[in-house]
Amino acid sequence: MRVAVGSGNPVKRDAVAGALPDATVEAVSVASGVPEQPWGDDETIRGARNRAERALAAGDYDLGVGLEGGVAERGSDLFLIMWAAASDGQRTEIGGGPRLRLPDEVAARLHSGDELGPVMDDLLDTSGIAENQGAAGVLTDGITDRTEALRTAVGGALGPFVTDYY
Numbered sequence: 001m002r003v004a005v006g007s008g009n010p011v012k013r014d015a016v017a018g019a020l021p022d023a024t025v026e027a028v029s030v031a032s033g034v035p036e037q038p039w040g041d042d043e044t045i046r047g048a049r050n051r052a053e054r055a056l057a058a059g060d061y062d063l064g065v066g067l068e069g070g071v072a073e074r075g076s077d078l079f080l081i082m083w084a085a086a087s088d089g090q091r092t093e094i095g096g097g098p099r100l101r102l103p104d105e106v107a108a109r110l111h112s113g114d115e116l117g118p119v120m121d122d123l124l125d126t127s128g129i130a131e132n133q134g135a136a137g138v139l140t141d142g143i144t145d146r147t148e149a150l151r152t153a154v155g156g157a158l159g160p161f162v163t164d165y166y
Contacts, residue, residue: 006051095156
């Protein structure tokens with residue numbers, strides 16, 4: 001099976017390869033069609049769906065997968081969220097990853113218009129956190145990381161394609 005991942009980010013490609021170890025997984029850079037920092041489940045899901053469908057259309061693939069990280073408010077807290085979408089051209093399915101409460105300082109900067117990856121890089125004095133352990137890895141002290149969190153979302157999106165329960 002040939003699978004296109006709608007992103008050039010190696011973490012996203014690795015998350016899909018981890019979920020589908022017998023597939024040939026290729027990164028295909030496509031636009032998400034949503035802002036760099038998606039807000040809320042709806043916008044984040046829309047970005048994942050767009051990436052999946054655009055990646056599938058980019059070549060001769062059996063499946064397109066899109067992953068999108070965003071933030072969502074729950075009460076007075078702001079959470080990191082992750083959504084995945086998988087499309088075979090006939091249907092598109094979605095699955096979600098873990099939700100992690102963001103520290104107040106991070107949330108304040110996001111409310112001011114900043115994007116999560118650069119905020120985390122600034123706070124940690126690093127670069128490219130989104131292409132490494134991600135905020136998920138930092139905020140859980142390595143209990144999980146971005147690849148594993150995204151793989152979980154991918155698993156949810158792939159369920160209807162790999163089981164007969166749907």
